[in-house]
């Protein structure tokens with residue numbers, strides 16, 4: 421496939437975003453080359469598009485980094501393939517610390533829709549859904565308007581752009597549970613059932629929504645597709661600074677000078693993101709640790725700052741890229757309180773299916789609260805370690821519980837002294853700190 425080398429953008433995902441409040445509309449998107457990727461795709465066969473996506477090395481941006489082309493290749497093709505086939509955009513985004521999809525949803529709804537139509541064309545799918553967090557009000561409103569624009573401009577509906585391809589898209593607002601973001605729980609929820617994860621196999625690619633072949637991908641994953649089609653797999657691979665291809669919306673929250681989101685090459689070192697883009701720590705605060713990929717990833721330390729934001733490289737440091745939204749812990753915030761806050765959230769969001777999650781996470785919260793309040797015993801630390809092991813991958817039905825204990829298990833290693841000090845002093849060493857700001861939840 422020809423790559424249009426001349427105008428190859430360095431920030432394909434965010435170049436549509438301008439200060440103009442109306443930057444999300446079709447005319448603006450088109451003025452930046454919007455829907456050219458779809459036009460390119462429609463000149464090719466579905467299998468040729470799939471080959472290009474495989475060649476690009478795009479990995480899913482929803483957390484696990486599964487190769488997108490490989491996932492799609494499991495969907496049955498050909499005249500005997502079951503229909504309707506479904507493609508779903510996972511826009512649930514309820515992970516603590518994650519806010520990257522919100523930017524794309526609010527500012528570039530057409531980019532997501534274009535990616536979804538390309539996905540539908542590639543796999544000969546019939547219906548697309550955008551499953552979106554219910555309280556992303558602005559995004560919902562804009563996506564609804566963007567869908568109308570598409571139907572009015574023959575970008576959706578029958579015989580799209582004269583290609584003979586028919587595709588429709590519906591928006592579905594989530595009832596507001598974190599577990600609805602797990603792809604099989606999402607499918608159950610979309611069917612009107614309780615959002616419990618499903619047993620796998622069968623995988624959704626073969627038997628998903630209403631038993632038909634279904635693909636679920638993250639918002640940001642879909643956003644990459646128009647550009648891969650437009651500029652080619654070789655260009656896409658050249659964007660990364662390490663092994664992983666493309667760019668990524670990285671974020672930083674916590675006590676840094678300029679928290680926010682930035683589109684940067686895959687493989688950008690963690691320290692560069694925190695220092696150069698988030699402006700480094702606020703005056704008077706030091707970096708104690710950070711969760712590199714959001715609230716369900718293991719802590720890393722200052723010594724890991726040179727690690728590239730690359731799925732395998734972060735894995736080598738025993739953490740995960742996750743959503744790529746870094747949560748910073750400073751030296752004046754109690755790590756026990758931070759972990760307690762996260763575990764409480766995950767315990768509340770358990771669907772209740774498996775014992776280590778349903779009973780283990782609330783019990784971990786009880787123990788952490790006890791330690792945080794200065795009422796803990798050393799045996800509580802051992803119990804917390806045991807609870808982390810019970811919730812390890814393979815012991816539960818889905819990845820909620822294993823993810824929930826990642827910050828805890830790493831805090832027990834890296835910040836063990838803090839846990840022990842709470843117990844020895846029978847109080848929180850951070851509580852007397854004069855550095856707590858009004859409204860800090862300690």
Ligand SMILES: Cc1cc2nc3c(=O)[nH]c(=O)nc-3n(C[C@H](O)[C@H](O)[C@H](O)COP(=O)(O)O)c2cc1C
Pocket residue numbers: 479480481482483484485486488510511512513514515598599600601602603604636637638639641818819820
């Ligand atoms: C508890 C839980 C919540 C999840 N929430 C989301 C979410 O909000 N958005 C998302 O894209 N993936 C989420 N995932 C991952 C999805 O199950 C799925 O792997 C992902 O949507 C696949 O997209 P990708 O291949 O493009 O990464 C969640 C997983 C778990 C276990």
Ligand code: SF4
Pocket residue numbers: 599617769770771772773774775777778816817818819820821822
């Ligand atoms: S790990 Fe938790 S959320 Fe996942 S299936 Fe088990 S109980 Fe439900």
